[in-house]
Amino acid sequence: MEYAVSILLSGISLGGQFALIAIGYTMVYGILRLINFAHGDVFMVAGLMGIYLSASLPFYISLPLVIVVTVLLGFVIERVAYAPLRSAPRMSVMISAIGVSYLLQNVATYVTGGQPMTYPELPLLYDTVKVAGTPTKWAVLLTPVLVVILVLALTTLINRTKIGMAMRAVSKDFEISRLMGIKINSVISVTFIIGSALAAIGSMLFFTNYQGIYPTVGAMPGLKAFVAAVFGGIGSIPGAVIGALIIGIAETIIKGLPSAWDVSVFSDAFTFALLIVVLVFKPTGLFGEKATDKV
Amino acid sequence: MVNQTKQKKTSWIALLCVAALLLLVIILENLSAWTGVKGILAPTSQLFTVLKKAAVYSLVAVSMNLLNGFTGLFSLGQAGFMLLGAYTYAILTVPAAAKDQVYYLYGGSAIRYSVIDLLGKLFGSSGAGGAVSLILGVLIALICAGLVAALFAWLIGLPVLRLKSDYLAIATLGFAEILRAIFQWQRLGPVTNGANMIKQFPTFTSFNIKNAAGREVLRLSTFVPFLVAAACIFIIVLLINSSYGRAFKAIRDDEIAAEAMGINLFRHKQLAFVISSFFAGVGGALFAMYVANAQAKVYTSTMTYEILLIVVLGGIGSISGSCIATFLYVAASEWWLRFLDVETVLGNGFKVPLLRNGFRMVVFSVIIMIVVLFFRQGIMGDKELPDLLRRRGRQSKSAAAEETEGGHG
Amino acid sequence: MAEKNERNVLHVENVTMQFGGVVAVNNLSIDVKEHQIVALIGPNGAGKTTAFNCITGVYHPTNGLVEFLDQPIVCAHPTGKMKKAYKGEEPEKYVHRHELNPTPDQITRLGIARTFQNIRLWKSITVFENVLLAKHMRAKQNVFSATFRGNAREERRMREETMALLEEQGLDRFRDELATSLPYGLQRRLEIARALATDPTLLLLDEPAAGMNPQETQELAEFIRQTREKYNLTVFLIEHHMDLVMRISDYIYVIDFGSEIARGVRRDVQANQKVIDAYLGVAEDE
Numbered sequence: 001m002e003y004a005v006s007i008l009l010s011g012i013s014l015g016g017q018f019a020l021i022a023i024g025y026t027m028v029y030g031i032l033r034l035i036n037f038a039h040g041d042v043f044m045v046a047g048l049m050g051i052y053l054s055a056s057l058p059f060y061i062s063l064p065l066v067i068v069v070t071v072l073l074g075f076v077i078e079r080v081a082y083a084p085l086r087s088a089p090r091m092s093v094m095i096s097a098i099g100v101s102y103l104l105q106n107v108a109t110y111v112t113g114g115q116p117m118t119y120p121e122l123p124l125l126y127d128t129v130k131v132a133g134t135p136t137k138w139a140v141l142l143t144p145v146l147v148v149i150l151v152l153a154l155t156t157l158i159n160r161t162k163i164g165m166a167m168r169a170v171s172k173d174f175e176i177s178r179l180m181g182i183k184i185n186s187v188i189s190v191t192f193i194i195g196s197a198l199a200a201i202g203s204m205l206f207f208t209n210y211q212g213i214y215p216t217v218g219a220m221p222g223l224k225a226f227v228a229a230v231f232g233g234i235g236s237i238p239g240a241v242i243g244a245l246i247i248g249i250a251e252t253i254i255k256g257l258p259s260a261w262d263v264s265v266f267s268d269a270f271t272f273a274l275l276i277v278v279l280v281f282k283p284t285g286l287f288g289e290k291a292t293d294k295v
Numbered sequence: 296m297v298n299q300t301k302q303k304k305t306s307w308i309a310l311l312c313v314a315a316l317l318l319l320v321i322i323l324e325n326l327s328a329w330t331g332v333k334g335i336l337a338p339t340s341q342l343f344t345v346l347k348k349a350a351v352y353s354l355v356a357v358s359m360n361l362l363n364g365f366t367g368l369f370s371l372g373q374a375g376f377m378l379l380g381a382y383t384y385a386i387l388t389v390p391a392a393a394k395d396q397v398y399y400l401y402g403g404s405a406i407r408y409s410v411i412d413l414l415g416k417l418f419g420s421s422g423a424g425g426a427v428s429l430i431l432g433v434l435i436a437l438i439c440a441g442l443v444a445a446l447f448a449w450l451i452g453l454p455v456l457r458l459k460s461d462y463l464a465i466a467t468l469g470f471a472e473i474l475r476a477i478f479q480w481q482r483l484g485p486v487t488n489g490a491n492m493i494k495q496f497p498t499f500t501s502f503n504i505k506n507a508a509g510r511e512v513l514r515l516s517t518f519v520p521f522l523v524a525a526a527c528i529f530i531i532v533l534l535i536n537s538s539y540g541r542a543f544k545a546i547r548d549d550e551i552a553a554e555a556m557g558i559n560l561f562r563h564k565q566l567a568f569v570i571s572s573f574f575a576g577v578g579g580a581l582f583a584m585y586v587a588n589a590q591a592k593v594y595t596s597t598m599t600y601e602i603l604l605i606v607v608l609g610g611i612g613s614i615s616g617s618c619i620a621t622f623l624y625v626a627a628s629e630w631w632l633r634f635l636d637v638e639t640v641l642g643n644g645f646k647v648p649l650l651r652n653g654f655r656m657v658v659f660s661v662i663i664m665i666v667v668l669f670f671r672q673g674i675m676g677d678k679e680l681p682d683l684l685r686r687r688g689r690q691s692k693s694a695a696a697e698e699t700e701g702g703h704g
Numbered sequence: 705m706a707e708k709n710e711r712n713v714l715h716v717e718n719v720t721m722q723f724g725g726v727v728a729v730n731n732l733s734i735d736v737k738e739h740q741i742v743a744l745i746g747p748n749g750a751g752k753t754t755a756f757n758c759i760t761g762v763y764h765p766t767n768g769l770v771e772f773l774d775q776p777i778v779c780a781h782p783t784g785k786m787k788k789a790y791k792g793e794e795p796e797k798y799v800h801r802h803e804l805n806p807t808p809d810q811i812t813r814l815g816i817a818r819t820f821q822n823i824r825l826w827k828s829i830t831v832f833e834n835v836l837l838a839k840h841m842r843a844k845q846n847v848f849s850a851t852f853r854g855n856a857r858e859e860r861r862m863r864e865e866t867m868a869l870l871e872e873q874g875l876d877r878f879r880d881e882l883a884t885s886l887p888y889g890l891q892r893r894l895e896i897a898r899a900l901a902t903d904p905t906l907l908l909l910d911e912p913a914a915g916m917n918p919q920e921t922q923e924l925a926e927f928i929r930q931t932r933e934k935y936n937l938t939v940f941l942i943e944h945h946m947d948l949v950m951r952i953s954d955y956i957y958v959i960d961f962g963s964e965i966a967r968g969v970r971r972d973v974q975a976n977q978k979v980i981d982a983y984l985g986v987a988e989d990e
Contacts, residue, residue, distance in 0.1 A: 035464070037600070095607040096667050098604055106659070113653070265490075547828070555762075555820075
């Protein structure tokens with residue numbers, strides 16, 4: 001029972017961290033129809049920033065700074081690598097995203113010298129507390145709460161504010177929105193800024209649990225987050241969160257299965273298997289039918 | 296019908312060029328031995344590594360172009376099919392005598408035989424008979440590699456090819472990841488050697504001809520991947536220029552019109568997917584030969600992205616573009632930029648900044664970004680090399696007619 | 705325009721197409737006799753193209769039956785959620801019949817070819833290849849014989865037929881141009897040539913005169929009539945141009961808001977007050 005609780009807890013937490021990354025994917029996809037392959041690497045860079053900035057600055061400065069730097073990175077990537085390709089075929093933009101991902105990974109290799117780095121032990125997040133008899137990091141407990149707060153804030157932003165309305169309009173019809181005088185570029189920038197900020201927060205939670213950072217560390221969580229977004233019906237924020245939670249829990253359960261079964265190697269594969277099963281029966285994801293009110 | 300004869304002529308010229316290229320490869324590789332000049336194009340030269348890898352990658356890139364470029368199916372499963380090919384080849388060709396050593400963690404392999412050993416019983420295992428059984432055995436194993444990949448593609452295609460664009464991409468990517476996990480599974484160890492490498496199967500160097508004394512008399516280790524890749528690419532080109540190739544392009548251009556003109560969408564997509572995967576499988580087997588091992592963890596989605604990058608750099612829908620881009624890509628990443636990885640101190644004691652391990656790849660990815668951003672059509676667009684040459688010829692002719700002297704340096 | 709016999713080439717019965725709560729085509733029944741030119745007319749958004757799409761397999765109708773040469777080719781009745789939501793008529797009539805949901809390529813194979821309202825030519829291949837490819841489905845080749853050129857005789861035959869067709873349509877000059885580089889009128893003609901290349905018995909034309917001036921429209925009318933004679937075709941067309949319709953149609957169906965409001969020969973339709981109200985009187989557009 002205790003084991004089950006702790007598995008469930010860390011599953012929800014992992015899922016929450018995926019959700020924070022997945023929102024970035026799903027929002028960008030909703031607006032640009034672009035699989036932003038570089039998003040996982042932005043997440044990795046946020047992790048590296050956490051290490052480098054925390055080494056010389058106190059946490060209350062370094063952590064907000066991580067968010068600022070990551071947001072800046074996301075903004076610059078969009079402006080430099082995606083904005084010039086606005087009228088190009090979709091494939092070109094996607095290739096550009098792959099190129100950016102490649103660049104970020106290679107720069108990270110260069111800067112770190114290819115050595116795995118260790119994420120600092122953030123105060124509070126790294127501290128443990130006993131839940132149902134198992135020591136659990138605060139990060140694990142805080143993640144779901146934080147995700148709920150952020151998602152609520154985000155939905156309010158999208159549904160209640162002017163920029164949110166613009167985002168919804170652009171995701172419905174890019175061309176018409178442009179003709180209607182919506183400043184497409186600023187809408188897209190805001191989308192990237194939100195996505196990057198969430199990825200930065202996600203990185204703090206994620207790397208507190210899995211402390212090793214190497215240049216390709218973002219690839220798998222990034223991919224899984226994208227799968228989560230597709231799973232829930234890409235473009236839908238609640239879909240992405242639910243998809244991420246399902247994937248996080250499933251992965252933790254598989255990793256927690258008795259080691260004699262030798263199935264932990266399938267923890268990643270299971271995610272994809274689940275995705276394919278869902279897609280076969282619902283080709284646009286779980287909440288894909290509500291594709292009309294996506295952002 | 297003039298067009299057809301012209302087309303035939305072009306294809307003969309193309310064939311001749313390929314034959315000349317293959318010959319050149321043989322000459323290049325044996326130059327140092329034949330001329331006796333050491334140091335010039337030694338067999339260990341980076342050039343041959345690049346050529347081998349590029350030959351392998353160009354096949355995979357072309358196979359991906361067939362799917363993504365010509366049929367318009369956005370699939371990201373290439374690495375998965377390469378993995379299937381690599382493992383099929385490796386499992387079939389590891390000599391029976393070496394199996395215990397390769398599979399020592401699992402107390403030997405579940406598959407006791409090797410194609411080459413079996414053929415060796417037929418033709419003899421040394422001298423000319425050995426060569427025959429090696430060539431035939433490798434050929435059979437390569438074809439099997441393709442067939443296994445094609446079979447899996449067929450199975451995967453049944454549910455997945457009904458998905459649209461990005462969903463298809465992520466589903467195929469997912470399948471590749473699943474395959475990678477399955478091949479690393481401990482329980483399949485006796486077949487796949489778990490997460491460990493399969494080694495000791497015939498590689499490209501096995502094709503270097505040795506005399507009785509064991510000295511190499513003719514090096515064919517670069518020629519072999521070129522030959523196989525060229526043959527496969529030739530078949531793909533034939534396919535693309537056939538009625539089916541046109542049907543693929545029609546599906547890419549307008550699915551609805553294609554369907555309305557009686558083209559069975561699913562069957563044709565399935566066909567393109569299976570054929571592309573067949574050649575990806577062969578490419579995977581060649582890749583295993585190139586790196587001299589088969590290991591699941593190599594065939595990641597990063598590999599697929601790399602190939603997709605090559606396809607786009609070469610021009611989506613251009614076979615010659617894919618080939619050229621592969622050679623440039625491989626040469627730039629593996630060879631031309633090497634100096635960037637080495638810390639260099641100039642004669643006057645000035646240490647060149649930034650140069651150290653890893654800088655090569657940074658510069659390389661910046662170059663790629665520049666190409667992606669400023670040369671969107673890729674090197675060739677959707678044109679082929681003969682198209683370009685023909686137009687160049689026509690243009691220069693008309694230019695010559697207009698101007699008496701068109702001299703420019 | 706003598707009707708050779710009374711055989712039905714196309715028989716549409718009670719076809720209803722409902723999207724969610726919107727009934728786009730309501731209980732439509734149409735008969736097209738052999739060698740006739742039949743027109744389906746109606747104001748914009750009346751559901752004409754939707755009706756076409758139900759016949760050609762692009763949409764699966766919610767309810768109804770379509771027969772081609774007296775063989776059922778499409779048959780459907782409301783299922784699932786649609787059972788409750790269905791607003792059309794005759795929901796029970798086809799429940800016990802075998803459901804038929806063909807894909808467009810199967811329909812084309814049977815001998816129904818179509819053109820599109822917004823021209824859909826393949827943009828990256830030549831004029832010649834556009835027509836040649838329409839012969840792909842009738843070819844006996846398989847992927848191996850095609851790749852390794854074991855189908856040379858068949859390929860040559862297809863090429864010759866294609867060339868003949870292009871010459872006849874006056875498109876042979878443009879054979880090596882890209883299809884989309886042709887002027888608009890020729891693109892329409894190419895689309896018809898492509899449809900003819902599939903060896904159809906019934907030709908469906910979706911607004912063939914769209915965007916044409918009176919002169920061109922008149923030529924088109926002549927062309928359609930000639931083509932029908934030459935290929936012994938039956939033609940079913942959707943049109944907006946009353947001019948064209950009145951010139952060539954043997955029989956006319958008029959729909960508005962998805963439902964039939966009139967049918968008959970030219971004179972009857974022209975005199976029909978409902979038609980005048982719904983269409984002629986109000987929406988003499990363009």
